[in-house]
Amino acid sequence: MPPDSSVDLPATNLADRIGGVERSKIRVMFDLARRSDDPDLVHLEIGEPDFDTPEHVTKAAYKAAREGNTHYTSNAGLSALRQAIAEMSARRDGGTVDPETEVVVTVGAMEALHLAALTVVDPGDEVVVPSPSWPNYEMQVKLAGGKPVQTPLPDDREFDLDPDRVADAITNETAAVVLTTPSNPTGRVYDRDAVEAVVAAAAAHDAYVIADEVYRRLTYEGPRSSLAATTEYPDHVITVDSCSKAYAMTGWRVGWLIAPEEVATAVTTIHESTTACAASVSQYAALAALTGPQEPVAEMREAFRRRRDYLVERIAEVPGLSCPEPQGAFYAFVDVSGLDGSSFDIAKRLLYDHGVVTAPGEGFGAAGQGYLRLSFANSLERLETGLDRIEALVENEGESG
Ligand SMILES: Cc1ncc(COP(=O)(O)O)c(C=O)c1O
Incomplete structure (x- = not known):
């Protein structure tokens, strides 16, 4: 098996903040x-749909380019797009969103999350991240000078959101809590009341909940409304969403953030320092x-559902492996703790042999050790x-052991 040390970052005279990342x-x-x-x-590590972007979308982009719409837009994004985001939120969820003051279009959800962290996290502030979780949160919080507080979710309850555990991790030092539902890497869709209990606990400490809803349209047990539309504390919620996963548009890099006006205004301002638009x-x-x-x-979601069913059935047939049925997104988090070594070791044996x-579970935080994330965004x-x-x-x- 080749060594993997060559993937380490080279030692150079980099800024201190890079050291912890x-x-x-x-x-x-x-x-x-x-x-x-x-x-x-066979690539089962990749977190993006294998489908092409729908043709009417590609055509609209081509038309826009041909018509000369190739200039900077306002920092907050095209007015028509913000309007559509606001209307979609209102239509789907019954809430109201002001497209002028509460919506900012960003370069994917990643930039929205990064700008949200820069906006609400002061150096030394804590950000509670229920874990296992998508690794970028930790990176974004650290780059903002904050301290990620990984809060392990109970693996004996299939990594369901345990509101008491998360609420216990929220203190006066907490600037934000990240909630991702459906979850990457577990595919878990959190119970509405459990989510609301966490929002209430965050609000009680004057902290924000950053609701990462990029997989919201990919749920297999009926549609889910946005957290911001149902909570009693909308002023404490920053919603992040994007076109990437639901519309097979990862490479187009469009996401957005919906937030209370003071947050959205600040994000619009600092957008100038990253990409402007x-x-x-x-x-x-x-x-x-x-x-x-x-x-x-809907067609892509149904295809993902068929693949999910197949994957779960196959895993159940392999002695020693298990995974709960993912309720959303396109990931299964498979318990491989019966095999030798860390999940990274196992992932390398699977690759080389x-x-x-x-994707090794430990990459999603210590709580993910003993698991592998398999993406079913593949044929x-x-x-x-x-x-x-x-x-x-x-x-x-099994034979050699
Ligand atoms: C939970 C989660 N949030 C955000 C993103 C980033 O999405 P985007 O492509 O819109 O930047 C991803 C991508 O894998 C993700 O899994």
């Missing part, structure tokens, strides 16, 4: 896979996605091959 293990696996000379790797042509694409036919979203790329055929290979590893190691 670790590369995501998902990207590490991605890079190791890229260097592998196996042309037939999302790419204009991409914003036109996003406008077409949100206002055009929604059938492609069996040709399947997975049924590739999933079948990938699962055959995972099964082969378990069989081999």
Whole structure:
């Protein structure tokens, strides 16, 4: 097995804030896979739909470019797009959002989350992150000078949101709590009352809840409304969403943030220091996605559902492996604790000895040790091959052990 030390950042005279920031293990696996000379790797580590962007969206972007809409937009984004985001929130959820003062279009949800952290986190402030969680939060909080407080969710309850545990982690030092539902990496959709209990606890400490809802349209047990539309504390909620996952638009890089006016105004101002605005042509694409036919979203969701069912069934057949049924997103968090070594070791054995790329659970925080995240954003055929290979590893190691 080749060493993986070459993926470490080179030692140079970098700013102190870089020192505490670790590369995501998902990207590490991605890079190791890229260097592998196996042309037939099965990629189950990737967190993006394998579908193409719907054609009407691509056409709208082409038209916008041809018509000369290729200039900076306002920092907050195209007025028509903000209007569509506000209307969509109102239509789906019955709430009201002011497109002029409460919506900011960003370069994907990633930039929205980063700007949110820069806006509400002072140096030394704590940000509570129920874990296992998407690794970028930790990075974003650290870059803002804050301290991520990883709060492990109970693995014996399938990483469901335990509101008491999260509320206990909230103190007067807490600037924000991050809630991701459906969750990456577990696919868990949190109970509405549990979420509200966390928002109430955050509000009691004058902290914000950053609601990452990028997988909200990908739920398998009926649609979920946005947290901000149902909470009693909307002034404490910053909602982050994007076109990436639901519309198969990861590369277009359009997301947004919906927040109380003072937060949205500050985010609009500091947007100037990062990108000023999302790419204009991409914003036109996003406008077409949100206002055009929604059938492609439903079709992709149904395809993900079929793949989820297949994956869960296959995992249940492998002795020693288990995973709860994901309720949303396109990830299964598989318990591999019966195998030898850390989840990173297991992921490397799967890559080098069996040709399947997975995301090690420890990359999602210490609570994820002993798990692998498998993405089912891949064809049924590739999933079948990938699962055959995972099964082969378990069989081999069972025999040799
Ligand atoms: C939970 C979560 N939030 C945000 C993002 C970023 O999405 P975007 O492509 O809109 O920046 C991802 C991407 O993997 C994610 O999993």
